[in-house]
Amino acid sequence: MIREVKSVSGEDMDDYVTLKKVEPAAYRVFFGEDEGVQSLDLLYDVQKMCLQLEQVEEGAGGAFLRFLANAKEALDKGTASFIERDFKSFWDYADVPRLLPLLKHLSPIELLGQHHSTMRNYFKNPKLQAMFTFQDLYVGLTPYNAPGVFSLLAATELTDGVWYPVGGFAKVRDGLAQAAQKVGATITTKATVKRIDHANGQVQGVTLEDGTFMRANIVVANADLPYVYNSLLGSKVKTQASKLLSSKYSASVIAFQWALSSRLERLSHHNVFLSNCYEESWHRATDASTILERPNFYVHAPSRTDSTVCPLGTDAITVLLPVAHLGEGFSIGSASDDKQIVEAARERVISSLVRSGIGDISSMILSEVVYSPPTWQDSYNLQYGAAFGLAHNLLQLAYFRPDVAEPSIKGLYFAGASTRPGNGVPLVLMGAKVTTNRILEENYPFLSGN
Ligand SMILES: Cc1cc2nc3c(=O)[nH]c(=O)nc-3n(C[C@H](O)[C@H](O)[C@H](O)COP(=O)(O)OP(=O)(O)OC[C@H]3O[C@@H](n4cnc5c(N)ncnc54)[C@H](O)[C@@H]3O)c2cc1C
Incomplete structure (x- = not known):
């Protein structure tokens, strides 16, 4: 999509931003259970992905191929019919001939049924069900309230790939600004x-x-x-x-940006840590006492793709842990409650990293920046701090x-x-x-x- 901007402004975005594919996997998923498989990679290489899945569940390789084909169909047809389209009236939206190509390939149950349930048609193993549904978080939903059509999120990561702007996301902002200024914009x-x-x-x-x-x-x-x-x-x-x-609003997020004195070798570029209580883990924590012992969280370790991020042998990571937004019970306005939930989140993330074999980072943290729900609301004017x-x-x-x-x-x-x-x-x-x-x-x- 960033590359497409060039044709609109007449400028070539590749002159401003270097996009590098995150290799060899879109994500590494760590499971919060002590038994069985500890982690799996969302690999772009379909053959390797099938082999990996077959080791977890017999027949899962074939099921993955079916899943990917259907999710790609939802992505291609859904993008044209719903995402890139301007709806000026209800009839634009309910235009049956436009919906037919999508319905020809996918049943309404697959598209509109509960995402977690539709995934059971492909995989029996709860870890595999989780691996292809956690992406609902990106749009503030959960596998238990998102419709199955959101399989398109995993499909886009696996087929288009996950890309990283070298130098960090600010390079995209700066590149767009420069391209706009070149055609006469004042910023x-x-x-x-x-x-x-x-x-x-x-x-x-x-x-x-x-x-x-x-x-x-x-x-x-x-x-x-x-x-x-x-x-x-x-x-x-x-x-x-x-x-x-x-x-209804999406989740808020507690974010930690940590500069670490050592490199965490087991981390990939994008890492998702899933709870051992998968269904329960989607109830958003509203205070320190409701953060699970093993919560769901995400870790970004961009130095795997971009060596300019931190000195050799050290690490720079960002952790995102979803919590409730300020409109749904988070202790609004109370600095001490905010401090308590941030402390609980930090402690749970650190102990999960130890348990997953990543390492004990408590003595490695050289500097820390924290964002909590009030930060998103006060600094960025996001309603209720919903990230x-x-x-x-x-x-x-x-x-x-x-x-x-x-x-x-x-x-x-x-x-x-x-x-x-x-x-x-x-x-x-x-x-x-x-x-x-x-x-x-x-x-x-x-x-x-x-
Ligand atoms: C922690 C986190 C991680 C994310 N990770 C990803 C990811 O990996 N991939 C992805 O695709 N998306 C990600 N997102 C989502 C993505 O950042 C947002 O969808 C996107 O930035 C939204 O764009 P926007 O233009 O709506 O808002 P913003 O990017 O928030 O831009 C709105 C701007 O308006 C400014 N503003 C607000 N009020 C005023 C005012 N009164 N006067 C002047 N300026 C004002 C704000 O400061 C802000 O700069 C993430 C979001 C968060 C919070």
Whole structure:
């Protein structure tokens, strides 16, 4: 998706960002059980992947091939029909001829049934079921409330591959900025928007926190949509503002960024640690006492792909541990409760790493940066500190997700995780394309090509 940006701006993104494939596996999955298989790799090499799975469960290699073919079908057809598409009315969404190619290959049960249940049609071993469903977390769902169509998340990682921008993600931001500046864009940073100004149903511009007014007849608000409605727009759109506050939200996350004095050899680039109580582990912890002894968490160790990340022989890792967001019982506003849950999370992560044979990192931590739910809310204006924005349950997807424009204010458009199609960098970039096309169609039809 990042590479596709080049054709839109006329610039070649490869000149700005070096994308390197994460090899040889998209992920390494560690299982929190003391018995049996301790870890498995999500390998791109299908033959090696089948061999690995056959050692866990007889017939699992063939089941994997069936799973991958169906998930790829959901990915290809679903992307064209739902993700990259602009829905201007319910009938755009319920357009049966458009749905037919998808339904021809996959049953509605496979697409809409509970993800965890659909996975039982492929694998008996709970570890394998978990290995192909944990990805639901990326969109703030769980295998127990996500529809089966989200198998497309694993499919995209296994077929398109997982790629890393050398030098870190900021290189993507900088590359996009440079490409935009080259075609005439002016970028202002460190300028907080206080208000989106509008009158008589027409957007007028934005007012910054320092009082500067910036006039514009088109405004694209990229901050989290519930925050935009509730904090940047006036009472005119009160109904939508309160509707968004009572919508479902994704999980929040406690994140640790650790610089370590030694390298953790058993870690791959992307690592997922799964709980031994798989179903229970999806109940989001609201305080220190509700974090499981062996919680689900993710570890990023980018020096496996990019040697510039840290000095040789040391490590730089980021840990993400999902927890409840501030609207669902997390002790909002209480600094001591926040401290307690962060301490519990740190202790559980460290003991899980020891138990999984990664090593005891407690004496290796040279520096630490922590993000907890209040950080996401206060520093990034993410509503309730929900790290992945509005959740992606069926009633908040596609047509049912907030539109990329506010109909009562001409010239006001949206982009980002809580509008269509949803969260994650690839989806947000696809959404930006939908928003751009809508702006062209509504304001510059001679440029839109439609
Ligand atoms: C811990 C974590 C890990 C993730 N890992 C991945 C991953 O591996 N892969 C992936 O694809 N996705 C990942 N995501 C999700 C991805 O980061 C988001 O989906 C994506 O960044 C959302 O893009 P956005 O444009 O909606 O919002 P953002 O990237 O948050 O951009 C919105 C910007 O608006 C700014 N802003 C807010 N309010 C104002 C204001 N009043 N004035 C001025 N500016 C304002 C914010 O500071 C922010 O910079 C991760 C998210 C988190 C939290």
